[in-house]
Amino acid sequence: MEYFLQQLINGLTLGAIYGLIAIGYTMVYGIIGMINFAHGEIYMIGAFVAVIAFIVLGLAGITWAPAAIALVLLLSMAFTAVYGWTVERFAYRPLRGAPRLAPLISAIGMSILLQNYVQLLQGARVKPIPPVVQGGFTIIERADGFAVNISYLQILIILTTVALMAGFTALINGTPLGRAQRACEQDKKMAGLLGVDVDRTISLTFVMGAALAAVAGVMVTMYYGVIDFFIGFLAGVKAFTAAVLGGIGSLPGAMLGGLAIGLIEAFWSGYFSIEYKDVAAFSILVLVLIFRPTGLLGRPEIEKV
């Protein structure tokens, strides 16, 4: 029971991070119907900005954790937002209206480009940072000494994710921008005729997705303490899996899918073997695609004649 609780906490933390990245996939898919394979790399860049920013802030003497984390989050979101905008502007917008395969290839190219760019600039070696937030609560302690812990960092990750999700849902449902995004999702031409600047709406979608990925990048940097230029690939594929699992195009679906993948991984590594946790996550994806191709919360696409 205690062990289960511990894995639940670990799984939720992991799931929150996957969910944050998955939102970027699902939003971009919703609005322009393509998979942005460079999104994992955007997350990786967010993590790198976080490492650099933590070091610079440390040198500048800002070591009070809340201030440092807030600053790093802002910096990282700003940088990756610019990356997200640039990727859309130069790799995808020229291909708008091209066959669906073209932007997909362009996205894979962008992903390779960004990976190698970071590798060349920052080196291939693993980058560590000292722990920023330490300590936590012990929830239950068993007689034999096994304790269920939740660290302050885990609480921070989960709370940040919940807050961002709430803000995001409000943005999509209650603001003109969110309404424009949903309108563009359904009929871009008509949205344009009603005065919505479609290109700018799409750009802003990329910017928002990138900013959320940056938050995930910062959290991972603090959580694991080490990053390298290749972390975007696996995290990207996992988050993409989460988006498909939840039903691609659906925001609550992305979050739910992220949590599901995180929990599956945590429980699998807790009860079976840690080596096969990725196999477990992806097997679930295969099963879902076979039995529920639209995902958990996706709406079936009905073609009207």
Added chain:
Amino acid sequence: MTALDTAAATAAPVLLKVEHLCMRFGGLLAVNDVSFTAKAGQITAVIGPNGAGKTTVFNCITGFYRPSAGRLSFRGDDGTVHLLERLPGYRIAGIGVARTFQNIRLFPRMSVLENLMVAQHRPLMRASAFSVAGLLGLPSYRKAEREGVELARHWLERTGLVDVADWEAGNLPYGAQRRLEIARAMCTRPQLLCLDEPAAGLNPRESAELADLLRSIRDGEGIGVLLIEHDMSVVMTISDHVVVLDYGRKIAEGSPEAVRSDAAVIKAYLGEDEDDPLPPEVAADLGVRVDGEGA
């Protein structure tokens, strides 16, 4: 129409001036040197047989197509003249041109009210400072949104859709979807409302209601309405001015009465007169000699 009405109609300011519009698709000249004007406070109908180029003219006006040649000048409500052929599509709504489509293009998975709110995107986006104020729920944005909902409500009342404001637009019956398209176009606060076959698929009662709605828009809002329509009962009862196209050319123009009795229009709709010469191959089959041939 009394003499006074006629005088008022001619004095109405010109909203849209189409001059020598041509649209070429490869080897096909879909619109060939068409010129006409649409005035404020008037309903201008564009009619013609299938394939006459009516919708192409509309697509040029609303920025879907770049015309191959010609000029489209539109006078905005502040008096500045905009050249529509040079504006990107999303700007055209901003200066006061709205349109509906032959095949309905609502946002089917948004509520009826939200469809009308999207139409007010530009003013709301400005009021919300790119959604920042909207997200924080600042009073300035709340006020703007309340006004937006008020405008939407006004048009829902005019089109009889208040009771279904929360429905998903795609679930509305067909006639209601047509009316919602018009309500949505009106929520952009247009100077010129372009309607592409608004009566298509409506039953006679719905057509009559539509005619009433269009009349009330013309008289109440004082804006110009440009209409493509096949339903002659609608065209002939509500139009102030009719433009007839055939094979991409303008063949007649004038009041509904004048157009109805125009020889070229009757020919375009009903075919040739009996005393026209027979096509040569038919004549040959019948053993009749055609003038200017076989002499």
